[in-house]
Structure formats: structure tokens, C-alpha cells
Amino acid sequence: MYPIVHTSVLAPTITKFVIKAPFVAKKRLPGNFVIVRVEENGERIPLTIVDSDNAHGTITLIVQAIGKTTRLMATKHAGDALVDVAGPLGNPTPILEGKTVACVGGGVGTAELYPITKALQAAGNTVHTVIGARSKDLVILENEMTDCSNHIVVTTDDGSYGRKGFVTDALKEIIESSPEITAVYAIGPLPMMKAVSNLTKNYSKKTYVSLNAVMVDGTGMCGGCRVTVDGKMKFACVDGPEFDGHRVDFDELIMRNRTYVAAEKISMNQYERECACKAKEVAA
Amino acid sequence: MSAINPLKPSERMKIPRQASIEQEAVVRAHNFEEVSWGLDEARALLESTRCLECKDPVCIPGCPVNVDIRSFLQLVMQKDYVGAVNKIRETNYLPAICGRVCPQEEQCEAVCTMGKKHPSIAIGKLERFVADYEIQHDLFVAPVVTEHRDEKVAIVGAGPSGLTCAAELAKMGYKVTIFEALHAAGGVLRYGIPEFRLPRKILDVEVNRIKALGVEIYTNFLVGRTATIDELFGEWGFSAIFLGTGAGTPTFMGIPGESLSGVYSANEFLTRVNLMKAYRFPEYDTPVHVGNEVAVIGGGNTAMDAVRTAKRLGADKAYLIYRRSRDEMPARLEEIHHAEEEGIEFHLLTNPTRIVGDANNWVCGIECLRMELGEPDESGRRKPIPVKGSEFVLPVQAVVEAVGQSPNPIVQSTTPGLNTGKKGIVVVDDVQMTSRPGVFAGGDLARGGATVILAMRDGKIAADAIHKYLEQKRTGGNGQAATA
Numbered sequence: 087m088y089p090i091v092h093t094s095v096l097a098p099t100i101t102k103f104v105i106k107a108p109f110v111a112k113k114r115l116p117g118n119f120v121i122v123r124v125e126e127n128g129e130r131i132p133l134t135i136v137d138s139d140n141a142h143g144t145i146t147l148i149v150q151a152i153g154k155t156t157r158l159m160a161t162k163h164a165g166d167a168l169v170d171v172a173g174p175l176g177n178p179t180p181i182l183e184g185k186t187v188a189c190v191g192g193g194v195g196t197a198e199l200y201p202i203t204k205a206l207q208a209a210g211n212t213v214h215t216v217i218g219a220r221s222k223d224l225v226i227l228e229n230e231m232t233d234c235s236n237h238i239v240v241t242t243d244d245g246s247y248g249r250k251g252f253v254t255d256a257l258k259e260i261i262e263s264s265p266e267i268t269a270v271y272a273i274g275p276l277p278m279m280k281a282v283s284n285l286t287k288n289y290s291k292k293t294y295v296s297l298n299a300v301m302v303d304g305t306g307m308c309g310g311c312r313v314t315v316d317g318k319m320k321f322a323c324v325d326g327p328e329f330d331g332h333r334v335d336f337d338e339l340i341m342r343n344r345t346y347v348a349a350e351k352i353s354m355n356q357y358e359r360e361c362a363c364k365a366k367e368v369a370a
Numbered sequence: 371m372s373a374i375n376p377l378k379p380s381e382r383m384k385i386p387r388q389a390s391i392e393q394e395a396v397v398r399a400h401n402f403e404e405v406s407w408g409l410d411e412a413r414a415l416l417e418s419t420r421c422l423e424c425k426d427p428v429c430i431p432g433c434p435v436n437v438d439i440r441s442f443l444q445l446v447m448q449k450d451y452v453g454a455v456n457k458i459r460e461t462n463y464l465p466a467i468c469g470r471v472c473p474q475e476e477q478c479e480a481v482c483t484m485g486k487k488h489p490s491i492a493i494g495k496l497e498r499f500v501a502d503y504e505i506q507h508d509l510f511v512a513p514v515v516t517e518h519r520d521e522k523v524a525i526v527g528a529g530p531s532g533l534t535c536a537a538e539l540a541k542m543g544y545k546v547t548i549f550e551a552l553h554a555a556g557g558v559l560r561y562g563i564p565e566f567r568l569p570r571k572i573l574d575v576e577v578n579r580i581k582a583l584g585v586e587i588y589t590n591f592l593v594g595r596t597a598t599i600d601e602l603f604g605e606w607g608f609s610a611i612f613l614g615t616g617a618g619t620p621t622f623m624g625i626p627g628e629s630l631s632g633v634y635s636a637n638e639f640l641t642r643v644n645l646m647k648a649y650r651f652p653e654y655d656t657p658v659h660v661g662n663e664v665a666v667i668g669g670g671n672t673a674m675d676a677v678r679t680a681k682r683l684g685a686d687k688a689y690l691i692y693r694r695s696r697d698e699m700p701a702r703l704e705e706i707h708h709a710e711e712e713g714i715e716f717h718l719l720t721n722p723t724r725i726v727g728d729a730n731n732w733v734c735g736i737e738c739l740r741m742e743l744g745e746p747d748e749s750g751r752r753k754p755i756p757v758k759g760s761e762f763v764l765p766v767q768a769v770v771e772a773v774g775q776s777p778n779p780i781v782q783s784t785t786p787g788l789n790t791g792k793k794g795i796v797v798v799d800d801v802q803m804t805s806r807p808g809v810f811a812g813g814d815l816a817r818g819g820a821t822v823i824l825a826m827r828d829g830k831i832a833a834d835a836i837h838k839y840l841e842q843k844r845t846g847g848n849g850q851a852a853t854a
């Protein structure tokens with residue numbers, strides 16, 4: 087069991103967890119993730135390690151509740167525990183040194199981008215950051231990201247905060263005004279990473295994207311997380327999760343990630359029914 | 371070596387080989403309960419008395435771990451079932467598992483003297499009977515470990531090779547820790563071989579017996595990532611390491627359409643069903659997809675397990691597509707029989723060329739070519755040659771590829787000086803030592819894909835070698851001589 091030592095709500099549906107996992111805390115590098123099982127009958131889901139504290143043996147996860155497993159996780163508090171936390175998994179992100187780079191985060195992807203941005207700044211890079219969200223209340227980690235960026239732009243789709251528009255609009259301006267940018271790190275929903283990659287291709291800027299393929303083991307054993315990069319089959323969990331965005335077949339991955347939509351609905355509906363029952367029990 | 375059997379040899383030969391009691395095919399094809407219930411006591415007793423108690427029991431060298439078959443059968447004849455299972459356990463610490471999954475027909479039973487003229491003794495089924503008897507009556511007593519040694523040994527991977535190596539070393543008094551990447555121990559026994567062949571209850575019992583020897587198991591620990599081999603030697607303080615990480619990386623055929631939804635490696639398909647219990651979705655969260663028609667590609671145990679699993683998940687038609695003929699299938703005979711009985715449709719001498727998808731990127735068919743057999747190839751099997759213009763499309767909604775596996779490279783790529791050969795298979799000497807002193811390896815990792823019992827054999831040989839290596843080190847040598 088992996089005790090939860092702290093939780094806090096960062097935005098509606100987005101929760102931060104600090105979890106005791108000393109072996110993981112000790113070895114993790116920016117870009118690594120863990121595979122978590124919340125409860126005994128649960129599925130294995132990948133979550134990025136946002137931060138770690140070796141002295142206390144803890145790691146930080148930031149999770150958006152979008153389906154059964156992440157919603158169940160959102161009901162957990164300090165004092166509860168997760169049944170399984172395996173990691174650190176995946177390759178660490180290649181961190182450039184002393185260059186100018188852009189970091190682009192969309193939605194909960196901002197949380198996944200945070201450790202990378204921090205490492206990039208620590209490695210002496212000049213960091214331009216763009217974080218985007220659908221609306222004001224979904225903007226997360228603005229202070230943390232500001233602290234590790236030389237320049238930051240926040241965008242919201244609806245204009246309720248920061249600049250109205252998509253992260254790509256802001257990124258385009260940044261690249262044009264700072265042509266010395268050598269690399270772009272983008273993490274967010276697949277359509278966003280695809281849009282960023284299409285944009286940066288025009289400027290020939292090396293672009294790292296983190297692919298959120300559906301995973302089971304996370305150790306290279308099932309091949310369920312396979313993605314096509316440069317025409318070749320890669321396993322996102324062991325060959326990635328970061329890849330050169332200009333070579334990724336995003337459309338294929340977007341289709342693959344829809345594989346279990348029907349099953350996910352069944353899971354969610356059943357979970358909601360159970361929640362409703364439990365709520366009644368509590369009320370009674 | 372005295373004889374126990376009251377029957378004359380001629381009488382023994384008249385007794386027919388006792389068959390196990392099995393679930394009826396039409397029923398079991400729709401459930402995940404164990405297919406075979408094994409022998410009951412009466413049948414087991416009768417079967418044991420068929421043994422000729424050979425002066426030269428050739429069955430014993432036929433077993434990769436040299437179970438003293440003759441003696442254990444004699445104990446069965448005397449109704450000393452616990453004595454029998456303990457006799458087996460002297461050389462095989464996982465009898466309830468081997469009795470179920472060993473390819474006996476190629477090993478102990480293949481060479482059994484009775485088998486020359488009559489059906490051979492049902493050694494596997496008797497092994498299973500005594501092991502199950504002990505479990506059912508809760509008669510297991512853990513061996514007492516008398517000696518205690520200071521050295522710590524790390525075992526990487528909780529498959530049959532690692533579990534066996536751990537058990538042997540623990541019995542010698544070493545402090546043994548197993549590191550397992552997944553959240554449960556067992557390796558392929560846990561995530562690959564289905565419940566209907568090896569109930570998890572049985573596996574749990576066997577794993578707990580290894581823990582009862584004082585072996586510690588760390589799950590969720592991926593060696594190479596959570597800690598490297600050098601860290602295990604260094605800060606973790608292990609004196610020797612056994613690698614039993616198996617051959618878990620799935621191979622894909624490389625045909626068009628493999629990224630469609632509904633295409634699985636056998637590993638993913640079986641892991642979802644066995645480790646994650648997708649057959650009980652939504653009670654368990656992990657889903658799996660089959661549809662009405664499903665095609666499984668391959669002819670080994672893995673393919674057989676996958677296709678029988680697909681049938682049980684509700685597929686009306688479960689096809690097995692194999693490019694050679696039935697005789698060349700590497701799967702255990704019993705599994706092929708069981709699959710046929712359960713209504714699996716075999717498409718033999720057939721090779722898939724393309725997976726066809728619909729507008730939503732879901733599998734809707736598989737295109738295949740007919741094959742004919744040509745001259746024997748390097749493996750001695752006749753080589754399949756495509757028949758020109760014989761393409762046809764089978765409508766299916768899921769495809770499972772069971773076309774081979776190779777070792778997972780994580781440990782090899784993070785361990786300097788660890789030599790590997792073809793397909794990343796770790797090179798070992800005749801006592802399972804790798805090119806890194808103190809690092810031993812066995813099972814599928816060192817063989818590229820074999821059997822449970824061979825993995826166990828490697829684990830045992832390695833345990834002895836680790837013991838010699840550590841003794842040598844203790845007395846001041848560098849351990850190298852131990853393997854000479």
C-alpha cells in the first residue's frame with residue numbers, strides 16, 4: 087500500500103496528491119511516470135510524476151478526474167492509500183542546457199510539463215512558457231510555472247482569463263519574436279500536441295510531445311501502448327513517452343485512444359450508480 | 371528400490387490409463403472454471419498401480435528437474451499422498467503447477483517404459499493429484515530452514531524461474547528478496563496462462579509457500595528503473611543476483627492494420643483477462659474487446675490460450691490461424707484437443723497478410739493466404755509456401771497475435787557488461803552465470819521462450835551455483851572458480 091499523505095484541489099476536477107513511494111521518489115527524473123492502481127479491482131493507469139521529495143520519500147501526482155478510475159482517485163484523501171504505485175517508468179525527458187526553449191502545456195498537461203520546465207530552467211535555459219486551459223477556473227500551476235519560466239503567457243479558450251485563444255496562437259508569436267528558440271516541449275490533449283507540432287514544423291523547431299497512449303503494464307510487455315513514429319511501431323511506455331512531434335502519427339493515436347469509449351461509459355455509469363447508493367446509505 | 375506394487379506386471383498392463391474428470395466442452399467453453407478436475411482418489415490409486423517400478427526408471431531423467439517419479443508413485447500406492455508430494459517437492463517446489471502445465475507427453479511420460487506398448491503412466495495427473503490433496507486437506511508444512519547465512523540474494527522477476535531460485539536459496543538459509551515489476555507475483559503463470567488451466571487459487575497457494583520460507587517479495591519494482599543491478603549490488607547490499615525476467619516483449623507480424631482498434635498482442639489480451647480480470651468487467655475496471663468473430667494468429671500454447679479465452683468471452687466464432695499444419699503446432703497436445711472440443715475453428719496452412727478496418731478504425735476482417743508445405747527448413751519443419759491468388763477475407767471484429775516474444779530489454783540496457791545474443795537473450799554458462807560475475811539468469815530470458823519446468827530447472831541450477839559462488843567469496847576467492 088502507498089499512503090496518501092496530502093491532497094489538495096487545484097481546480098474543479100483537478101486534484102494534487104502527495105504519495106509515499108520512497109523507491110520511486112529516489113529515482114525519478116523529469117518526464118517519468120508511474121502506473122497506479124487505486125483499489126484492488128481497479129485498472130492500471132499511468133500518471134506523470136509532477137514532483138518528488140527524496141527526504142520524505144514522497145511523489146506528487148496531479149490528476150484530472152475524467153473517468154471511473156480518476157474519479158475514484160479524486161475521492162481519496164490523506165490517510166487513505168493506493169494499492170499500487172509502480173515506477174519510475176518511461177524515459178526521462180532530454181533536457182537541453184543553456185538554450186532558449188518554449189514549453190507549452192494544455193489542460194492537465196501543464197502539470198505533466200511542470201517538472202520538465204523546472205528542469206529546463208535549472209539547466210540554464212531561457213524558458214518561454216504558454217499554458218492553456220478551457221476557462222479561468224481550469225488554469226493550474228500558474229505560480230509554479232511562472233517561477234520557473236522567464237516569460238509566461240496564459241491562454242483560455244473562452245477568454246475568461248489571460249489571452250483568449252489557443253496555445254498555438256501564443257506560441258506562434260513567441261517563436262516569431264524569439265527565433266533563437268531551439269526546442270519546444272508540448273504536453274496536453276492529443277489535438278493540441280498535433281497542432282503545436284504542425285506549427286513548429288513550419289519553423290523547423292525540434293518538438294517533444296508526450297504521448298498518452300492507453301497503457302496496461304507500462305513495462306513494455308503488452309504492446310497496447312503502441313504508436314507509430316516515423317513509420318515505425320514504438321511502445322509509448324518504454325520507448326517514450328516523449329517522441330519527436332514531427333514524426334508522430336497523431337491521427338492514428340487519436341483513433342486508438344477511442345478504443346474503449348463504450349466500455350469506459352459502462353464503467354462510469356456503474357460507478358455513478360454505486361456512488362448514488364453509497365450516498366443514500368450515508369444519508370440513511 | 372524394493373517393489374511395493376502388489377500386482378503382477380501383466381496385470382498392470384491390463385489396467386487402462388485413468389482419464390481425468392473434465393468439465394463438458396459445451397459447458398466449459400462459456401466459463402473460466404478449470405477445465406480438468408484431475409483424478410479422484412480411486413482413479414489416482416489405480417493409475418499409480420500401473421507403474422512398473424522399473425529398475426531403471428527412465429521417467430526420472432525424462433523430467434527436467436529429475437523428480438523421483440518412481441518413489442512418489444510408490445508412496446501414492448501406499449496412500450501416503452503427503453509423503454508423495456514431499457518427495458516431489460525435494461526437487462520441484464511447484465508441484466500443483468507442474469502437474470497442470472508441464473508438457474508431460476514430451477518429457478517424463480514420453481520416455482516412460484509403460485509407454486512403449488501401452489499408454490504411459492499419467493505422471494503429471496498424479497503429481498497434480500497429490501499436490502491438490504495436500505492443498506485441499508491443508509496438510510502443508512513448510513520445510514524448516516536450519517542454517518542461516520548472512521548474504522542477501524536478489525531475484526529479479528517472480529515467474530517460475532525466479533520463484534524456484536528463491537525457494538532453493540531460502541531453503542539453504544539465504545536472505546532472499548524477489549523484485550517483481552507487476553503488482554502480483556507469478557510471471558506468465560499470473561498474466562498469461564488462463565484461470566481455466568491454472569486457477570489463481572492454486573498459484574496463490576504456491577506463491578505463499580515460497581513466502582513461508584522467508585522470501586520477501588517487492589511488487590511494483592521494475593529493476594532497471596526502480597533500481598539498477600549495480601544499485602542492488604551497491605547500496606542495497608545484495609551479494610548475488612538472479613535474473614528471471616522472462617521473454618515478455620510481444621512480437622507483431624508487421625502486416626498492415628495492426629494499429630486498428632481491436633488488434634491485440636496475446637500478451638495484452640491475456641493480461642487484460644488474467645491479471646486484470648477483464649472477464650469480470652465491469653466488476654473489475656479493465657475492459658477487453660472480442661466481438662462475435664475473433665481471429666487468433668499462431669500455433670503455440672499462447673495462441674491456444676488466447677483463442678480459448680476469446681471463446682469464453684463470448685465470441686460465436688473463434689478462429690485459430692496457423693501457417694503450418696496441425697502436426698507442426700508447438701502447443702501441448704492436450705490444449706489442442708481441448709480447443710478442438712470447445713469448438714475452436716482451425717484455419718491451418720493459412721497466413722494473414724492484412725488486417726482490414728472499418729471507417730471508425732475498428733477491425734472488421736482479416737485477409738489471409740493459403741499455404742502449402744514445402745521442403746523442411748532449419749528447424750526441421752516443412753516450410754510453408756504461399757499459394758498464389760488464394761487470398762480471402764475472414765470477417766472478424768478482433769485479432770490477437772500470438773506470434774512470439776523476446777526478452778524485455780530494460781535490465782540488459784541498464785546493466786553494463788551483461789552480454790546478450792540473438793534477440794536480446796542473455797548469454798549464460800552451464801551453471802546459468804552471465805558475463806557479469808555474481809549475476810545469474812535463467813528461464814525464458816536465457817532461452818528465448820521455453821516451458822515452466824525448464825525455467826524452474828534453470829532457477830534450481832542457478833541457486834546451486836549462487837551458493838557455490840557465495841561460499842567461494844566467503845572463503846576469499848573471487849567466486850569465478852565456482853563456475854569452472
Ligand SMILES: Cc1cc2nc3c(=O)[nH]c(=O)nc-3n(C[C@H](O)[C@H](O)[C@H](O)COP(=O)(O)OP(=O)(O)OC[C@H]3O[C@@H](n4cnc5c(N)ncnc54)[C@H](O)[C@@H]3O)c2cc1C
Pocket residue numbers: 119129130131132133134135148149150151152153154155156157194197198297298299300301302327343344346347350351354
Ligand atoms: C504517460 C502518461 C502520463 C499521464 N499523466 C497524467 C497525469 O499526470 N495526470 C492526469 O490527469 N492524467 C494523466 N494521464 C492520463 C490518464 O492516464 C488517464 O486520464 C486515465 O487513465 C483515465 O482513466 P479513467 O478510468 O479515469 O478514464 P476512462 O474513462 O477509462 O478513460 C478516459 C480516457 O483516458 C484514456 N485512458 C483510459 N485508460 C487509460 C490507460 N489505462 N492508460 C492511458 N490512458 C487511458 C483514454 O483516452 C480514454 O478515452 C497520463 C497518461 C499517460 C499515458
Ligand SMILES: Cc1cc2nc3c(=O)[nH]c(=O)nc-3n(C[C@H](O)[C@H](O)[C@H](O)COP(=O)(O)OP(=O)(O)OC[C@H]3O[C@@H](n4cnc5c(N)ncnc54)[C@H](O)[C@@H]3O)c2cc1C
Pocket residue numbers: 471472473526527528529530531532549550551552555556557558559562563591592593594614615616617618640671672673675702778780781812813814815819820821822823825
Ligand atoms: C500464454 C502462455 C501459455 C503458456 N503455457 C505453457 C504451458 O502450458 N506449459 C509450459 O510449460 N509453459 C507454458 N508457457 C511458457 C512458460 O510460461 C514460460 O516458459 C515461463 O513462464 C518462463 O518463466 P520465467 O520465470 O523465465 O519468466 P516469466 O514467467 O515470463 O516471468 C518473468 C517475470 O519477470 C517480471 N519482470 C520482467 N522484467 C522485470 C524487471 N525489469 N524487474 C522486475 N521484474 C521483471 C515479469 O513481470 C514477470 O512477472 C506459456 C507461455 C505463455 C505466454
Ligand code: SF4
Pocket residue numbers: 432433434435436437439462468469472473474477478479493494497823
Ligand atoms: S515436473 Fe513435469 S516433467 Fe517432471 S515429473 Fe512432473 S510433470 Fe513430469
Ligand code: SF4
Pocket residue numbers: 420421422423424426427428429430439440443481482483484485491493
Ligand atoms: S518409467 Fe514409467 S513405469 Fe517405469 S518407473 Fe517410471 S513411471 Fe513407472
Ligand code: FES
Pocket residue numbers: 300301302303304305306307308309310311312321322323324
Ligand atoms: S503499456 Fe504495455 S507495453 Fe506499454
